[in-house]
Amino acid sequence: MKKILALILAVMMLASLAACGAKPAEAAPKAEEAAPVEEVAAEAAETAVEEVVEEVAEAAPAADFSDKTIALSSQHLGNQFNQGILAGVTAQAEKYGFKLVTANAQSDTAQQVADLENFVQMGVDAIIIGGGEGAAFENVMKEMDEKGIPCITIDMASALADSNITSDNFNGGEQMCLAVKNMLGGKGNILICDTPGWTSLEIRCKMLEAVVAFSPELKIVDSIVLSTEDAVNNYQREVKAYLQGNPDIQWIFCDWGLAAVGASQAVRELGMQDDIIISCVDADQVVLEEMLLDDSPLKVVVGQYPDKLGSGAVDLCVTALTGGSLPTEAYAPIILMTKESPNSWFSAPAIMTTEEAWDILYPGA
Numbered sequence: 001m002k003k004i005l006a007l008i009l010a011v012m013m014l015a016s017l018a019a020c021g022a023k024p025a026e027a028a029p030k031a032e033e034a035a036p037v038e039e040v041a042a043e044a045a046e047t048a049v050e051e052v053v054e055e056v057a058e059a060a061p062a063a064d065f066s067d068k069t070i071a072l073s074s075q076h077l078g079n080q081f082n083q084g085i086l087a088g089v090t091a092q093a094e095k096y097g098f099k100l101v102t103a104n105a106q107s108d109t110a111q112q113v114a115d116l117e118n119f120v121q122m123g124v125d126a127i128i129i130g131g132g133e134g135a136a137f138e139n140v141m142k143e144m145d146e147k148g149i150p151c152i153t154i155d156m157a158s159a160l161a162d163s164n165i166t167s168d169n170f171n172g173g174e175q176m177c178l179a180v181k182n183m184l185g186g187k188g189n190i191l192i193c194d195t196p197g198w199t200s201l202e203i204r205c206k207m208l209e210a211v212v213a214f215s216p217e218l219k220i221v222d223s224i225v226l227s228t229e230d231a232v233n234n235y236q237r238e239v240k241a242y243l244q245g246n247p248d249i250q251w252i253f254c255d256w257g258l259a260a261v262g263a264s265q266a267v268r269e270l271g272m273q274d275d276i277i278i279s280c281v282d283a284d285q286v287v288l289e290e291m292l293l294d295d296s297p298l299k300v301v302v303g304q305y306p307d308k309l310g311s312g313a314v315d316l317c318v319t320a321l322t323g324g325s326l327p328t329e330a331y332a333p334i335i336l337m338t339k340e341s342p343n344s345w346f347s348a349p350a351i352m353t354t355e356e357a358w359d360i361l362y363p364g365a
Contacts, residue, residue, distance in 0.1 A: 063322060068126075069099040070317050071119040075132035076107040076228050079258055080284040081306045085130050085154060088310020096318060107228045109133045109197070116140045126150040126317040130310075133197030134158050150320035152313045155200040163326040165312045169200045172281055172302040172334040173207030179300045179338055180251055180279050187217035188250030191242065193235055193259040194225045201255040204281055208253055222246070226259070232286075235262025236269075243270055250276060252297075257282025264290050264298045273297040283335065291339070303335035 072089050074082055086102065093100040101124065105112035112132050117140050119127050127149055129137065134156045141160035144151045153161040155169075190212070195201060212218045224238050235254075239262065243249060252267070254260035260280030267276050276297050280287065283303030291298045309332055319326055358365075 063318070064097065065318070065321070066097045066099075068321065069101060069122075069124045070126045070128065070314065071122070071124040072100065072102045072128045072130055073112055073115050073119065073132070074102065074104045074130045075109075075112055077104050078107065078228060078231070079256075079282070080286075081257065081282050081304065082130060084306025085310040085313075088307035088312075089128060089130075089314055090310075091307075092311035092314035096314065098314070098317075105132070109136050113137060113140060117143075120144060120147060120149065124149065126152065126321060128313045128317065129153045129156060129161075130313075131155045131198060131200070134199055135197070150317060152316045152320070154309050154313055155198065157199045157329065162320055163316045163328065163330065165309055165316060165330045165332065166200060167281075167304040167309065168331045168334055169203040169281070170207060172304075172336075173204035174211065175334075175336050176204075176279050176281065176300050176302045177208050177211040177253075179336065180253075180277055181211060181215060181218065183277055183299060183340075184218075184250055186215055188219075189248055190218060190220045190251045190253055191239075191246075191249045192220060192223040193239065193252060193254040193263055194223055195228055195231075195256060195259065196225055198256075200281075204255045205253075218251075221249070228258075231258035232262040232265070235259045236265045237262075239263045240266035240269060243267070243272065243276075247272070252276060252278045254278060254280035256280060257284045257287040257301075260298055260301075261286055261290050264296055267297045268295060283337065288337075291337070299339045301337045303337060305332050308332050 070089075070093060072086065074086060077083055077086065089102075090100060101119070101122070103112075103115035103118070105115055109132065113136055116127065116129070116137060120140065120143055127144060129151065131154055134153075137158070138160060141151055141158065145160060150162045151160065153164045155164075155166045157164050157166070190208070192205065192208070194205060208220070212220055222242070224235070224242060226234050226238065235258070239252065243266065252260075252263045254263055257280050260278055260282075263278050267273050267278065273295050277300070278298045279300040280298070281302040281304070283301055287298070287301060290296050291301055312330060312332065316326060316330070318324075352360075
């Protein structure tokens with residue numbers, strides 16, 4: 001199972017590399033203008049996926065999970081990222097034959113804790129926590145451990161989780177920041193739009209801090225910190241008010257998608273879209289619709305595969321329930337999207353064995 005998981009993650013990374021160079025269908029001027037290398041990469045990724053699926057099907061044990069129940073706790077379902085996680089969990093649970101129970105806390109952390117406590121009392125066989133304010137769940141996660149209920153988290157690192165599956169927020173945050181740094185010529189004032197309590201968002205902010213630390217003419221000047229509730233309208237209002245009093249901002253760094261939509265609306269209303277670059281992680285449809293506008297200040301977006309996070313969480317439940325070895329953390333790939341081609345500066349890492357690298361680095365040696 002561990003080998004299979006590694007294969008799946010490798011293929012997901014290949015698929016993401018194929019996607020990095022391509023624009024959404026709506027934005028492409030002509031289908032026949034797609035670069036041949038992208039077509040070859042996409043075809044290779046599709047073939048590789050099919051091969052891995054076949055290998056998984058042949059290697060997977062014939063386990064019957066029809067008498068098992070797994071539970072998913074969603075912090076909220078107000079964006080397509082969390083909706084995608086739910087869809088991925090639902091489809092994969094059905095594939096394995098699990099009974100699935102779900103709860104939506106609607107951005108209320110106390111309610112999410114209560115939902116998790118209810119799952120424990122129900123005696124479910126495994127629990128997936130679909131993000132949230134991790135520190136608030138410590139007591140109920142300890143109770144899961146005491147009762148032997150596997151706990152898989154999504155985008156929420158915790159020593160109390162059996163495993164966490166997440167997008168590669170380290171690489172995503174870094175590449176997003178490097179892209180904007182290049183666009184700004186390495187200088188400018190930065191306003192952060194943040195939502196507290198989410199590990200994935202904290203990592204993205206840390207990567208911004210790392211890039212700024214080695215960029216003497218980039219400066220983080222302030223932060224706007226709001227909850228997930230009515231995010232677009234609240235960020236629009238707060239960013240607009242901030243910029244009216246503090247116009248000397250060149251970059252608004254948003255650590256999730258709906259914050260960027262609200263910030264973009266504010267910048268456009270103030271007529272500052274030629275002066276400010278906005279970046280974010282999350283490729284919800286509403287985010288890409290904003291990015292596709294000719295006058296949008298949203299120039300850089302890092303996209304994720306939420307359905308793969310959801311289905312991967314169910315796969316980890318299967319591994320836990322069948323006595324397999326779980327990774328501390330599993331990483332899903334990302335997609336880097338910019339309004340201008342990233343090929344001029346961005347180079348995705350090549351993944352190979354030591355022997356393969358030797359032949360490339362030291363040919364004939």
